Amino acid sequence: MAHFVIVGAGECGARAAFALREKGFGGNITLIGTEPLAPYERPPLSKGGWDPSPEPKFIAALERYRDQSIDLRLDTTVTAIDPAIKTIRLAGGETLGYDKLLLATGASARGFPGIGGVSQRISVLRTHADAVALHAALYPGQHIAIIGGGFIGLELAATARMRGADVTVIEGLPRVLKRGVPDAIAEAITGRHCQEGVDIRCGQVIEAVQEDADKAIVHLASGEAIFADLLLVGIGALPNVALAAEAGLAIDNGIAVNERLETSIADIYAAGDCCSFPLALYGGRRVRLESWRNAQEQANLAAANMLGEGAEISAVPWFWSDQYDLTLQIAGLADEAVAHVRRDLDDGAFILFHLDADGRLLAASGIGRGNVIARDIRLAEMLIAARAHPDRNALAASSVRLKSLLAA
Structure with a gap:
């Protein structure tokens, strides 16, 4: 029976384990995490004036791992990977064989x-x-x-x-x-x-x-x-790559993967905060994203490709931040934009649309109270994915619905 091992029991690793079951994988799954707690959500740790309880917001109850026959090993450290014989070694000396290995080792505070x-x-x-x-x-x-x-x-x-x-x-x-x-x-x-x-x-x-x-x-x-x-x-995070580097995997601002999340060594995948990957939407530019949604999306993609689906990264980068009553959202990558168009919304909220020299929409950045910008950022994300060249005057006019630009 095939054995898939996932190293890293955070958002990405845990959701990949469940995604494998949802996609029909009937083999053995081992999910290994260094923390003593079951996998939990990290965004609540810093956002929204949090009040952490003795227990965090768990991704799933322990019973669900048991029900899905996922061998969840907590407070466990993987010390080495041997790709030649497809095994990993744990801190206590135990070795586990794998058929496919996913590294979702995350990042550490810089x-x-x-x-x-x-x-x-x-x-x-x-x-x-x-x-x-x-x-x-x-x-x-x-x-x-x-x-x-x-x-x-x-x-x-x-x-x-x-x-x-x-x-x-x-x-x-x-x-x-x-x-x-x-x-x-x-x-x-x-x-x-x-x-x-x-x-x-x-x-x-x-x-x-x-x-x-x-x-x-x-x-x-x-x-x-x-x-x-x-x-x-609070000066950012560094990808956890030591285990991968010691095993001989290529490293490039994280564990380097291709558009299918495959590393430089066969049957080893990487996903989430720990990996860098090429984005076809931006000319194959290699990026590394530290975001909740990216971890979820890549969890599903990694599971699909561990099962041989051959799916490629297509998602638009997205990030959000809550500070006081303000929410900031960013879709796409704006650093190569040469033009910026502002759309003013109610109550001081606004969105900036970032375009390249040919007028293609590369990114959108917005800020406002509550969810006032959420719908327009989502529509902008769809325009970015479509590689749209929207009319600048229409982008600036709040009376023009972005949905109409998408339809055009």
Whole structure:
């Protein structure tokens, strides 16, 4: 009987295991995770002023894994892969053979130079345990310093303020979200944080970080020292590739896969945060995406291709962030756009459409309260997938329904 092994019991790995069963795979499935908890959703760890309970939002109850005959092994580390004989080795010395192997090893919080790791006064956010510990430190009278003005740093800044803590965000680039969103959206986000009392410091160089029994101290090149009860490092994540690299798989900003999520070694696949892949929609450009929806989509695609379907990546990249009452959504990749068209909606919401030199829609970025932008971003996503060249005046006019442009 065939044995499929999945290394990584997060969003992608767990959903791939269930997708294999849904597609009719009757062989053995082993799902291996390093955390002691069953697979859970990660977005709630940072979004929406979270209040983590002793248990996170699980992807499925343990009974469902048993019902689907999925051998879920928690608190287990894979130490090596031997592609030549198609086995993996576990930390306790046990070896498992596989017919197909999926690596869904995710990513880890990026460390800041000069900071050895987490401690009583220095934290990161990647796991539910991190969230519970961090949550306990967010209350009125506490000063939280955050290194990094990206999505994770700003989401946590919003949460800390919603819980009454004082917050200082330290960003090395000239503005927040420099790599993620256009200037206009960054300005809107910055304004909202300032309105809530967050002290945002951009263009700052950190010379050193110290820690004593009571405070974390960030020394800036300007000579200023910022004292905080807790320092949060939120400067992105690095793909977990060590296991793959040691097994000889190609690495390129993650485990390199093709459009079918196949790695450089036969019968080994990779999906989710840990892998980089070519996007035909953008000329075969290789990208790596850290998003909830990408993990779900690639879980299904990996399962299909482990079963020989030969399906290719076709999804449009999509990302969202919740901060206070604002929701930001991005569809597509905007960094190669040369023209930008703005559509203003109600209550200060707006969408920016990003086009290339020929007028093709490459991406759309929007911000607004609640779900006001959701439908238009979804329609923009469909226009991007269709490689549409929509009329710019129609894009700008809120009276023109995007659905009509899709029909055209």
